[in-house]
Amino acid sequence: MADVRVHASDGSLHPADVILVAAGRNPRTEGLGLEKVGVDLDGHGSVIVDAAMRTSAPTVWAAGDVTQHPHFTHVAGFHASTAASNAVLGVRRAVPGTIPRVTYTSPEVAAVGPTTAVGRGTRISTVRHAESDRAITEGQEPGFSRLVIGRGGRILGGTIVGPRAGESLGELTLAVRQKLTTRDLAGVIHAYPTYNDSLWNAAIQDAGATLDKAWVKAVMSGLVRFTRRRVDRASR
Numbered sequence: 001m002a003d004v005r006v007h008a009s010d011g012s013l014h015p016a017d018v019i020l021v022a023a024g025r026n027p028r029t030e031g032l033g034l035e036k037v038g039v040d041l042d043g044h045g046s047v048i049v050d051a052a053m054r055t056s057a058p059t060v061w062a063a064g065d066v067t068q069h070p071h072f073t074h075v076a077g078f079h080a081s082t083a084a085s086n087a088v089l090g091v092r093r094a095v096p097g098t099i100p101r102v103t104y105t106s107p108e109v110a111a112v113g114p115t116t117a118v119g120r121g122t123r124i125s126t127v128r129h130a131e132s133d134r135a136i137t138e139g140q141e142p143g144f145s146r147l148v149i150g151r152g153g154r155i156l157g158g159t160i161v162g163p164r165a166g167e168s169l170g171e172l173t174l175a176v177r178q179k180l181t182t183r184d185l186a187g188v189i190h191a192y193p194t195y196n197d198s199l200w201n202a203a204i205q206d207a208g209a210t211l212d213k214a215w216v217k218a219v220m221s222g223l224v225r226f227t228r229r230r231v232d233r234a235s236r
């Protein structure tokens with residue numbers, strides 16, 4: 001491996017074996033005559049679409065990397081199907097805003113929605129894979145599963161770092177899209193030992209913390225006393 005050193009603009013020096021340059025991608029919309037049919041572009045040349053994938057020209061729809069949406073195969077496919085059915089059926093189905101994203105590094109990094117607490121009323125619940133029996137048995141402890149949680153325990157997003165993190169992301173994406181809460185996720189049995197049960201444990205951790213309130217404890221101890229009395233009476 002070549003001995004490469006990266007001099008960052010803050011003056012720091014980073015040794016590396018390989019440098020990967022991500023040059024980005026740009027839409028090539030010039031010369032197509034889009035302006036003649038009234039299709040508006042943004043400053044980068046991307047086609048501007050509304051939530052139903054319709055452009056500023058009422059009979060033109062667009063989808064994929066040519067629009068301002070995130071450049072992913074799954075986004076292009078979903079948006080193309082929405083655009084096509086809207087155009088053909090004359091309906092105005094909107095595309096969902098929940099977009100999963102995976103970086104296929106080692107370990108894999110998968111995320112949906114916000115990756116960290118995004119203001120008042122939001123919190124995070126993290127389970128490190130060093131506590132996951134599956135990760136321990138496979139010697140893959142570096143990594144974690146994290147939920148970003150809003151008011152009422154609603155799951156807003158999260159991040160999973162570890163082997164096949166993108167596979168576990170499906171459940172998290174469904175939870176975000178369906179506005180599920182940590183109580184909903186905590187109430188679903190997960191197979192053991194899986195990487196997914198870290199996500200489950202992050203939900204249990206959060207749902208359990210909401211039980212740690214004085215009024216909840218008072219209700220619980222009242223219930224315990226009542227049940228004990230009933231059992232005592234029945235056994236007399």
Ligand SMILES: Cc1cc2nc3c(=O)[nH]c(=O)nc-3n(C[C@H](O)[C@H](O)[C@H](O)COP(=O)(O)OP(=O)(O)OC[C@H]3O[C@@H](n4cnc5c(N)ncnc54)[C@H](O)[C@@H]3O)c2cc1C
Pocket residue numbers: 028063064065066070071072073074075076
């Ligand atoms: C190296 C690389 C790796 C990637 N890895 C991933 C990944 O792991 N996961 C993921 O989700 N996404 C990935 N992407 C992004 C993904 O490939 C794109 O988001 C997706 O292909 C977009 O689909 P599309 O149909 O909009 O565009 P494209 O797949 O680019 O298709 C556009 C087609 O239109 C043709 N075309 C262009 N101009 C004209 C014209 N004037 N007339 C006629 N035809 C034209 C092109 O030749 C092309 O065939 C990757 C992209 C790159 C470059």
